[in-house]
Amino acid sequence: MGNIAAAVQAWRELLPPGAVNSEDAVLDRYARSTQDRGTRPCCILFPDNATEVQAIVRIAVAQGVTVYPISRGKNWGYGDACAPTEGASIMDLSRMNRILEVNTELAYAVIEPGVTQGQLYGYLEERNTGLMMDCTGAGLTASLVGNTLDRGFGHTRYDDHFLTTCGMEVVLADGRILNTGFGHYPDAKATWVYRYGVGPFLDGLFCQSNLGIVTRIGLWLMPKPETATFFYVTVDRDEELAPLVDRLRPLRINGTLQTAVHIGNDLRMLSSKGRYPWQLTSGKTPLPEDVRARLRHEGGLGAWNAGGALIGTDGQVRAGRKALKSALSGLGKLKFVSDNKLAWAERVAPMLRRMGLGARLEEQIKSLIPIYGLLKGVPTDEPLLGAQWRLRHPPEGPGDPLDSGCGLMWVSPVLPMTGRAATEVMRIAGPIFPRHGFEPLVTFTMINERAMIGILNVAFDKAESEETARAVQCYDALFDALMTAGYIPYRVGPRAMSKLTQGSKVFWDLARQIKQVLDPHNVIAPGRYISKDLA
Amino acid sequence: MGNIAAAVQAWRELLPPGAVNSEDAVLDRYARSTQDRGTRPCCILFPDNATEVQAIVRIAVAQGVTVYPISRGKNWGYGDACAPTEGASIMDLSRMNRILEVNTELAYAVIEPGVTQGQLYGYLEERNTGLMMDCTGAGLTASLVGNTLDRGFGHTRYDDHFLTTCGMEVVLADGRILNTGFGHYPDAKATWVYRYGVGPFLDGLFCQSNLGIVTRIGLWLMPKPETATFFYVTVDRDEELAPLVDRLRPLRINGTLQTAVHIGNDLRMLSSKGRYPWQLTSGKTPLPEDVRARLRHEGGLGAWNAGGALIGTDGQVRAGRKALKSALSGLGKLKFVSDNKLAWAERVAPMLRRMGLGARLEEQIKSLIPIYGLLKGVPTDEPLLGAQWRLRHPPEGPGDPLDSGCGLMWVSPVLPMTGRAATEVMRIAGPIFPRHGFEPLVTFTMINERAMIGILNVAFDKAESEETARAVQCYDALFDALMTAGYIPYRVGPRAMSKLTQGSKVFWDLARQIKQVLDPHNVIAPGRYISKDLA
Numbered sequence A, B: 001m002g003n004i005a006a007a008v009q010a011w012r013e014l015l016p017p018g019a020v021n022s023e024d025a026v027l028d029r030y031a032r033s034t035q036d037r038g039t040r041p042c043c044i045l046f047p048d049n050a051t052e053v054q055a056i057v058r059i060a061v062a063q064g065v066t067v068y069p070i071s072r073g074k075n076w077g078y079g080d081a082c083a084p085t086e087g088a089s090i091m092d093l094s095r096m097n098r099i100l101e102v103n104t105e106l107a108y109a110v111i112e113p114g115v116t117q118g119q120l121y122g123y124l125e126e127r128n129t130g131l132m133m134d135c136t137g138a139g140l141t142a143s144l145v146g147n148t149l150d151r152g153f154g155h156t157r158y159d160d161h162f163l164t165t166c167g168m169e170v171v172l173a174d175g176r177i178l179n180t181g182f183g184h185y186p187d188a189k190a191t192w193v194y195r196y197g198v199g200p201f202l203d204g205l206f207c208q209s210n211l212g213i214v215t216r217i218g219l220w221l222m223p224k225p226e227t228a229t230f231f232y233v234t235v236d237r238d239e240e241l242a243p244l245v246d247r248l249r250p251l252r253i254n255g256t257l258q259t260a261v262h263i264g265n266d267l268r269m270l271s272s273k274g275r276y277p278w279q280l281t282s283g284k285t286p287l288p289e290d291v292r293a294r295l296r297h298e299g300g301l302g303a304w305n306a307g308g309a310l311i312g313t314d315g316q317v318r319a320g321r322k323a324l325k326s327a328l329s330g331l332g333k334l335k336f337v338s339d340n341k342l343a344w345a346e347r348v349a350p351m352l353r354r355m356g357l358g359a360r361l362e363e364q365i366k367s368l369i370p371i372y373g374l375l376k377g378v379p380t381d382e383p384l385l386g387a388q389w390r391l392r393h394p395p396e397g398p399g400d401p402l403d404s405g406c407g408l409m410w411v412s413p414v415l416p417m418t419g420r421a422a423t424e425v426m427r428i429a430g431p432i433f434p435r436h437g438f439e440p441l442v443t444f445t446m447i448n449e450r451a452m453i454g455i456l457n458v459a460f461d462k463a464e465s466e467e468t469a470r471a472v473q474c475y476d477a478l479f480d481a482l483m484t485a486g487y488i489p490y491r492v493g494p495r496a497m498s499k500l501t502q503g504s505k506v507f508w509d510l511a512r513q514i515k516q517v518l519d520p521h522n523v524i525a526p527g528r529y530i531s532k533d534l535a
Helices: A004-014 A024-030 A050-063 A117-126 A144-149 A238-253 A266-271 A289-298 A314-328 A339-354 A359-375 A382-388 A419-429 A465-484 A494-501 A506-518 B004-014 B024-031 B050-063 B117-126 B144-149 B238-253 B266-271 B289-298 B314-328 B339-354 B359-375 B382-388 B419-429 B465-484 B506-518
Strands: A043-045 A067-070 A089-092 A099-103 A108-111 A165-171 A177-179 A213-220 A227-235 A261-265 A304-312 A333-338 A406-411 A414-416 A441-446 A451-461 B043-045 B067-070 B089-092 B099-103 B108-111 B165-171 B177-179 B213-220 B227-235 B261-265 B304-312 B333-338 B406-411 B414-416 B441-446 B451-461
Touching: A004 A043, A004 A050, A004 A089, A024 A043, A050 A067, A050 A089, A050 A165, A050 A213, A099 A117, A144 A213, A177 B506, A227 A238, A227 A314, A227 A359, A238 A261, A238 A304, A238 A314, A238 A419, A238 A441, A261 A266, A266 A289, A266 A304, A266 A382, A266 A441, A266 A451, A304 A314, A304 A359, A314 A333, A314 B314, A333 A339, A359 A382, A382 A406, A382 A451, A406 A465, A414 A419, A419 A441, A419 A451, A419 A465, A451 A465, A465 A494, A506 B177, A506 B506, B004 B043, B004 B050, B004 B089, B024 B043, B050 B067, B050 B089, B050 B165, B050 B213, B099 B117, B144 B213, B227 B238, B227 B314, B227 B359, B238 B261, B238 B304, B238 B314, B238 B419, B238 B441, B261 B266, B266 B289, B266 B304, B266 B382, B266 B441, B266 B451, B304 B314, B304 B359, B314 B333, B333 B339, B359 B382, B382 B406, B382 B451, B406 B465, B414 B419, B419 B441, B419 B451, B419 B465, B451 B465
Parallel strands: A043 A089, A067 A089, B043 B089, B067 B089
Antiparallel strands: A099 A108, A108 A213, A165 A177, A165 A213, A227 A304, A227 A333, A261 A304, A261 A441, A406 A451, A414 A451, A441 A451, B099 B108, B108 B213, B165 B177, B165 B213, B227 B304, B227 B333, B261 B304, B261 B441, B406 B451, B414 B451, B441 B451
């Protein structure tokens, strides 16, 4: 286990006052998790720069201890700020929150891991850069770097965050600093605009792994489009999920739909704007079908609800609308919402309500606005509401899921972008939820031109120990059933990391071999995706 | 050096008759290069499948010898089929030329390294798949896998070949088979549609390296667009290169231009359709300015000539034309060529010629057709003509550059997509060419939304030893000057591989460390990008 006391002593001598914290109250905070349980660290380190990160890992090596780096720790549904193991030294990079450069000509930013979605958004807006970023539903305080390293995804044309990252600075376990791409050439001109550099492309090593500590990335931004029109398609019947996917796919593959398209079921849409209807159900779970039907109707929702954006010039958006209408002809209800239309509806809805009309319109607008913002790169805490679905005593507003005892575990299989695959995933996963007393909250996101990521939410109330126990069983059952059927997750939380080697060998052996050469003392984030020992 | 005789003996026992070849005439063929000189191998191995590849490397390890894998060896301008070192055993994967799957629903192919551009094109057309691939100007017999592993690029929306590769099968130096992405899970459903899998993304290790032998890849294809319109902009003055880049950049960044845009100077355009005008210049080199001006005029060329495609529905293409016209307003001459227009021009041009008119139109059409084809995924040998620019005794038609003694070395710096950078590269490189008796044949390709790759051609006649010697000096001078100025190449030939570590340390040390763990006996392609020994 090494000499943790000596390491903490050395870290205290190295870092300024307050940058090493092992107060009980603080450790308790970091031990909180949206998983069934978190792990309690032994201290929290707050380096201010890469030089301090280097010194910290050198001390860790010397003392035989480990460090678990986090950016902001907002890894909702996948383990939050918790290390996989108890008693870790958390390296919290939140003080490294500098926006080092924003280049408006070439549309990129260079940022540190502590930079949050809200911070970069504010920076771009205040300076009228005309640029927008892609953001996720993880809220204002989530780290952009952290999400990228977990290969998270958002809602716009740059939905694949790793794909739109260019150039990394990485502190290795022996304290060396690696610059990837062209960044290791001192005067390279294309460091932040061309990802591969020359020779092997190494950036992929540092995502979903424990092979280094990323202290800086280049992040590509988008010019705000001349026009953006949100589209929204609902289908009333579950059986229409398959044709919905199959009709949208050609538009994604041929580049008409350039952004992520999210397809959520009624339950997932309901959970994004409200909590479980404890009163309507008299406390019964899972949600009875008649209540579900009623809420779906009142919310103006379909069984499945797809949304995305058309962007570009007026002419491009017009052409996109036409292609979309033609592709979806005869299937579901297609609506377009533009900035003008939304502003109009916001004005009209209260008038209609006063006349006793349009309650559904108002509901629809309320649920649309945050999603609409995400499509335009505006971060919001609203989607975090979804984590509160099962809370008996929810707070006002979304807030921090950890403050309100939200339980949340995501199972996130990747599937080919076909109606068949979506149907099969629902056939497998659908019955598992009610069997454990839950209801399926599901989104399928068209993340690239050919694949979808399903996000299956196991949302529970951590104040309820029996529900929490069932949530774990539900998660395991979902995970195992989908994995067995070939729907492998794109990302996992701590419960599932050890399951990833099932049925595979060479890939994970190789990952471990690389770990052994880059981090022979297993200093960085042991157990995060890659375990040390060969099978 | 190991026991090569024993290795050859063991390979002969392993492989069927004819699959190990060390006839002098064959070795001489493989020793040919478009570089100033090639390297002569000691034998050529022709495995038929991954199992044979595994057995070959196991024998190499046992006997302490090395193998140099090539797909088809058409690595024009960067070393062709030659290993960096003399006496190599070439592993020629051309017999592994199976198209294992074409999925028309999800638009991908699974192919082996021996599959050529011409072969896949023919397959897709014969079966009326409605799909197209991206191809390069390397000709009909070039390997798609080989180009991808060198991170080559083409002309369409899928111009970045590594980016549109999904899933690799790799034989490692110890004979294990690695499947990347989700491919290592036996029943994974998304292997060919989602690149990253779960855990670290390893595919980048196998590009521009010597860390494994790729024996299979998934390759994404595109549905043929409803409409494609080729656009073609010329500017008359060199000073207009900068505004041309700066006006096109916003359209590339905002997604209006989804394909690669190639910007060639007059000389590069001339070299793509004819050879050096030996008669007009009475054998003098480099090309006198007055002759250059005359040829430029006769060819209907600008000082710089940009071309790309607008694709999609009629409405999308119309919107793109409008955006392009508006962006280029007042700069140069913008022309659009559609299928209909080209067919019409092809009919009209001979009539005009008979009337003594339109010679320039005919010239323009002749130079457009092959490029136009590339924009639609149609491979052609025409661009190989460029390699013959300096030949005194050229063959009829393009043919194989090695058959006609073409000398060709490409310097290919990456630069930010700005007029400033393009101007600076020309300011640095422009004078170096004539100083060594050559003229600058240059293309800048907008390879992604923010970066350009410059292809600077040093074309020479290998029959002329003095010119060949000057070509080497010219190459070195270009390479060193651009590297020093921060314009690092995206790809290199054997002359430059050892120069890549200049000014850098950690990156290449790390690459070598990974080499040592994956290939401790340095069996695979020693010296290819990564050298064995730590600095």
